[in-house]
Amino acid sequence: MTAVTEVNSLRQGPDESGRFGGVFGGRFVAETLMPLLLELDREYSRAKTDPAFRKELDFYLRDYVGRPSPLWFARRMTEELGGAKIFMKREELNHTGSHKLNNVMGQILLARRMGRTRIVAETGAGQHGVATATVCALFGMKCVIYMGATDVERQQPNVFRMKLLGAEVVPVTAGAGTLKDAMNEAMRDWVANVHDTYFLVGTVAGPHPYPAMVRDFQCVIGDETKRQVMEAEGRLPDVIVAAIGGGSNAMGIFHPFLDDNSVKLIGVEAAGLGLDSGKTAASIERGRPGVLHGNRTYLLQDENGQIDEAHSISAGLDYPGIGPEHSWLHDIGRVEYVGATDSEALDAFTFCTRMEGIIPALESSHAIAYAKKIAPTLSPETVLVVNISGRGDKDIDTVAKHLGVSL
Amino acid sequence: MSRIARRFAALRAERRGALIPYVEACDPDFATSLALLKAMPDAGADLIEIGMPFSDPSADGPVIQLAAQRGLAAGATLDRLLEMVRAFREDDSETPLIVMGYLNPIESYGYERFCQVAAEAGVDGLIVVDMPPEESAALEKFMEPAGLDMIRLVAPTTTDERLKLVLGHASGFVYYVSITGITGTRSASAADLEAALPRLRAATDLPIVIGFGIRTPEQAAQAAGIADGAVVASALLATLSETLDQDLAPTKETLPRVLAQLEELSKAVRRR
Numbered sequence: 001m002t003a004v005t006e007v008n009s010l011r012q013g014p015d016e017s018g019r020f021g022g023v024f025g026g027r028f029v030a031e032t033l034m035p036l037l038l039e040l041d042r043e044y045s046r047a048k049t050d051p052a053f054r055k056e057l058d059f060y061l062r063d064y065v066g067r068p069s070p071l072w073f074a075r076r077m078t079e080e081l082g083g084a085k086i087f088m089k090r091e092e093l094n095h096t097g098s099h100k101l102n103n104v105m106g107q108i109l110l111a112r113r114m115g116r117t118r119i120v121a122e123t124g125a126g127q128h129g130v131a132t133a134t135v136c137a138l139f140g141m142k143c144v145i146y147m148g149a150t151d152v153e154r155q156q157p158n159v160f161r162m163k164l165l166g167a168e169v170v171p172v173t174a175g176a177g178t179l180k181d182a183m184n185e186a187m188r189d190w191v192a193n194v195h196d197t198y199f200l201v202g203t204v205a206g207p208h209p210y211p212a213m214v215r216d217f218q219c220v221i222g223d224e225t226k227r228q229v230m231e232a233e234g235r236l237p238d239v240i241v242a243a244i245g246g247g248s249n250a251m252g253i254f255h256p257f258l259d260d261n262s263v264k265l266i267g268v269e270a271a272g273l274g275l276d277s278g279k280t281a282a283s284i285e286r287g288r289p290g291v292l293h294g295n296r297t298y299l300l301q302d303e304n305g306q307i308d309e310a311h312s313i314s315a316g317l318d319y320p321g322i323g324p325e326h327s328w329l330h331d332i333g334r335v336e337y338v339g340a341t342d343s344e345a346l347d348a349f350t351f352c353t354r355m356e357g358i359i360p361a362l363e364s365s366h367a368i369a370y371a372k373k374i375a376p377t378l379s380p381e382t383v384l385v386v387n388i389s390g391r392g393d394k395d396i397d398t399v400a401k402h403l404g405v406s407l
Numbered sequence: 408m409s410r411i412a413r414r415f416a417a418l419r420a421e422r423r424g425a426l427i428p429y430v431e432a433c434d435p436d437f438a439t440s441l442a443l444l445k446a447m448p449d450a451g452a453d454l455i456e457i458g459m460p461f462s463d464p465s466a467d468g469p470v471i472q473l474a475a476q477r478g479l480a481a482g483a484t485l486d487r488l489l490e491m492v493r494a495f496r497e498d499d500s501e502t503p504l505i506v507m508g509y510l511n512p513i514e515s516y517g518y519e520r521f522c523q524v525a526a527e528a529g530v531d532g533l534i535v536v537d538m539p540p541e542e543s544a545a546l547e548k549f550m551e552p553a554g555l556d557m558i559r560l561v562a563p564t565t566t567d568e569r570l571k572l573v574l575g576h577a578s579g580f581v582y583y584v585s586i587t588g589i590t591g592t593r594s595a596s597a598a599d600l601e602a603a604l605p606r607l608r609a610a611t612d613l614p615i616v617i618g619f620g621i622r623t624p625e626q627a628a629q630a631a632g633i634a635d636g637a638v639v640a641s642a643l644l645a646t647l648s649e650t651l652d653q654d655l656a657p658t659k660e661t662l663p664r665v666l667a668q669l670e671e672l673s674k675a676v677r678r679r
Binding site for chain 1: 461462463464465466467468469472476479484485509510511512513514515516536537538539541542559560561562563564565566569573584587588589592
């Protein structure tokens with residue numbers, strides 16, 4: 001924790017206006033929502049310094065989410081690739097099967113503190129939706145999940161899961177019917193129901209304070225990783241690789257290492273059919289800064305500032321933007337952003353499943369794909385951590401289809 | 408005096424509020440939206456809002472969202488919108504034109520360049536839905552020199568403290584969002600509006616117009632009577648959309664029906 005107080009720390013953002021590096025982030029929303037964001041900012045600031053809030057969150061993280069998640073030494077994969085020592089941060093072992101519950105648990109406790117009774121959320125792959133529906137069941141709160149109609153199609157198991165948990169799932173047909181459109185619709189719902197509704201954002205994007213708050217709740221991943229790698233290897237890791245859609249699992253594992261300059265941080269965006277195919281979700285590599293969904297960040301957009309549809313085999317990465325703090329970390333060069341294609345992710349999915357007996361989410365498979373690519377080029381002393389942000393059961397249908405198997 | 412100030416002064420002399428219709432640029436195509444824009448003053452428009460289509464209009468309801476999609480499909484850009492404004496100004500130098508939309512297309516165009524080109528074309532004010540005063544410094548500094556008014560939205564959720572901040576960054580007129588919600592959905596009651604206005608009046612001398620959820624001639628007349636004007640957007644766009652053929656192309660019904668509806672609204676506002 002000493003790093004946080006260092007004068008030159010990269011962990012101090014955002015500033016009071018919600019900006020990272022003075023440029024990215026902010027609060028670009030309609031006036032109706034501004035007072036709510038200011039209230040949320042106040043309430044969150046109060047909660048995060050309240051030991052009772054921390055204690056309550058720690059309780060639920062341990063006994064309900066199932067933290068800490070293990071750090072697994074991927075022995076067979078390491079031997080097969082013949083390079084860096086590969087460790088996996090097992091976020092897929094959390095309750096509901098992904099890192100999403102870390103954030104959702106924090107925000108639901110905050111919503112309860114604020115007296116809200118109705119929760120709305122957007123979801124892409126459905127992981128955030130399932131996590132949100134889960135805590136709403138746990139606390140007996142009303143839950144409405146907006147999900148792009150395309151995603152509803154390709155993530156049927158998660159849709160059914162959310163319904164079982166008592167959530168209302170609203171398919172959004174506007175646009176391409178993916179995460180971006182679900183986000184628009186969730187914001188519309190919030191605007192219309194401000195008196196009792198809490199908007200539970202699933203990633204490190206959106207208007208301030210969401211990017212900072214979601215990051216804070218996800219930092220448990222990186223804090224644990226640091227401790228666990230120290231225990232296993234007696235030193236810090238050399239490389240950390242994580243997949244990025246909006247960027248919450250990556251931010252969670254990166255942030256506690258930002259001031260550790262020896263640790264190379266690599267964010268893997270979804271390159272879709274290839275970075276230059278025009279069918280990608282690689283906002284940093286193929287986008288430019290703009291304003292969408294309440295924040296300034298790198299966006300896939302045309303020359304007129306209209307937002308492009310993203311493309312990825314993974315519904316959870318299928319978003320034309322990225323969290324604003326990532327945009328800043330890219331601009332200052334602290335984190336390296338690269339891409340992995342749909343087919344590289346599919347290969348990595350199969351590889352990880354066969355080598356380690358771990359079926360990773362297609363999102364996480366992008367990180368594995370890049371780790372797989374660089375591991376052989378690194379020395380055996382190199383400690384590489386890859387974040388397995390979610391489990392892949394939900395993706396079985398998609399993978400089967402791509403492998404030409406009918407279930 | 409700006410066109411907007413002149414128009415509100417004239418309306419005060421007539422002792423009535425303004426009727427402010429909305430037209431989405433290039434919806435369903437450039438020629439139709441331009442013909443509609445040009446015909447609106449004769450059908451009773453006192454000021455006109457021109458919607459700048461955006462791919463992700465997250466504060467708007469389905470009607471405006473679909474209009475924006477049609478506009479974009481027909482090739483709407485800021486340059487096309489400004490072409491409409493120039494063409495309108497060839498025969499009308501008095502009706503104020505307000506451009507309404509989201510920030511990203513303006514940011515992409517360039518703040519300084521947009522303000523200059525828009526003002527030269529004959530735009531009088533901007534409403535940027537997703538740009539609260541806290542985020543507006545970068546655009547605002549080019550608006551005043553160009554002579555563009557910054558029309559601000561005020562919502563029922565806006566606290567007294569924020570009201571000062573918002574109005575400190577407002578000119579032209581103030582747009583009161585009468586409901587907490589998106590465009591074209593539910594409507595505020597006359598009682599709600601009457602209760603809301605004194606707070607705004609006490610805080611500003613600018614004209615106040617009411618928008619979001621005003622559909623019928625009665626509602627328009629009521630809002631224009633309580634405040635200084637009424638904005639009607641989704642109701643007109645819904646009519647326009649009904650007249651389109653299967654390929655979303657205009658029919659011979661399109662202009663007459665939208666304009667007839669505008670005339671009804673205008674009559675009600677003037678009758679009061």
